[in-house]
Amino acid sequence: MRRHYAIILTILVFLLSGSIVSAQQQWTAKTAKRWVENKEWANGLTLKVHPSVDNLEFAKQYHINKAWWDKAFAFLNDKKLDTLAPGKYAIDGNNVYATITNAPSKEFDKSAWESHRNYIDLQYVIKGKEKIGVSPITLATVIKPYDESKDAANYNADGKYYVATPDVFFLFFPGDAHRPNIKVEGYDIVKKLVIKVKYTP
Numbered sequence: 001m002r003r004h005y006a007i008i009l010t011i012l013v014f015l016l017s018g019s020i021v022s023a024q025q026q027w028t029a030k031t032a033k034r035w036v037e038n039k040e041w042a043n044g045l046t047l048k049v050h051p052s053v054d055n056l057e058f059a060k061q062y063h064i065n066k067a068w069w070d071k072a073f074a075f076l077n078d079k080k081l082d083t084l085a086p087g088k089y090a091i092d093g094n095n096v097y098a099t100i101t102n103a104p105s106k107e108f109d110k111s112a113w114e115s116h117r118n119y120i121d122l123q124y125v126i127k128g129k130e131k132i133g134v135s136p137i138t139l140a141t142v143i144k145p146y147d148e149s150k151d152a153a154n155y156n157a158d159g160k161y162y163v164a165t166p167d168v169f170f171l172f173f174p175g176d177a178h179r180p181n182i183k184v185e186g187y188d189i190v191k192k193l194v195i196k197v198k199y200t201p
Contacts, residue, residue, distance in 0.1 A: 032059035043070060045077045047124070048168045052134045052160070057173045061120060064200045068096045072122060072195045076169065081126050081193060095198045102191045105130045105183040113140060113155040113179045119196040121172040123180060125164045128190035132170060133179030135159030140177045174199055 027035075032055040035041070041062050049058070062069045071091050075098055078084075089098040105128075115137050123132070140157035147153070155177050163184060164170065172178045181190075 027056055027059045029056050032056040035059050041069065041073065043073055043077070045073050047076065050162065050164075050168045050170045052162060053171045054173055054176065057175070058171055061173070061197070061200065065095075065198070068092055068197055072096050072098075072197055075195065076122070076124060076193070082191065091195070096195065098193060098195045100126070100191070100193050102127075102189060104188055105190050106181050108182055111179050111182045113157045113159070113177045114152050115140075115155070115174060115177045116151045116172070116199075117146060117153075117174050118151045118199060120174075120199050121178070122169055122193075122195040122197060123164065123172065123178075124169040124193045124195075125166055126191040126193055127166065128187040128192075129184040130164050130180065130187065130190050130192070131161050131182035131184055132164050133157070133159040133161045133177075133182070134170075134172075135177045135179075137175055137177045 036049055036053075036055045036058060039045075041058075075089070075091050081100075084100050086100050086102045089100070091097050108131075111133075113133065113135070135155075135157040137155065140155035140159075142153055143156055144154035157177050157179070159177065159179065161179075161182070162170075164180075170178070181192075
């Protein structure tokens with residue numbers, strides 16, 4: 001009899017935990033915004049998420065692949081970022097990796113709109129300032145079709161432009177066209193971190 005009750009209890013716990021997981025995955029714009037603002041994802045990271053970031057997509061992707069994002073944010077939270085040499089840094093194989101550059105930003109007409117399908121871009125200016133354009137790809141016109149080898153397509157778009165500074169990071173999902181690396185007057189060389197996190201459809 002006890003074994004019978006134990007089996008029933010195990011089944012109930014399994015069903016209940018499944019319901020909780022399902023409930024957690026039913027994100028709305030409101031619950032996602034609250035989750036981002038509560039910084040449950042941050043693990044001590046004090047940087048702000050830029051207001052242009054799609055909170056709903058962020059919440060969904062984080063909870064699908066929490067371990068990847070936790071590693072990405074741990075790297076972003078490294079106090080020695082400003083001393084790391086330019087180059088590529090492994091974080092979690094091909095799932096998460098980082099690139100640091102220390103280079104001149106571009107004049108506006110030399111910059112380009114782009115988007116990616118396989119990876120999410122986390123972009124953060126370590127030192128300096130640059131301007132970044134943001135636009136939904138639904139409002140952009142493709143000028144160079146998606147190239148799988150580069151995981152990129154290019155566009156013409158009328159987007160909004162923001163100044164990226166060392167107190168905020170941007171996230172660009174496959175639905176976001178973005179135009180980074182635009183020169184801000186007075187900031188010729190910009191040290192920048194881009195973390196690539198694999199996207200899960």
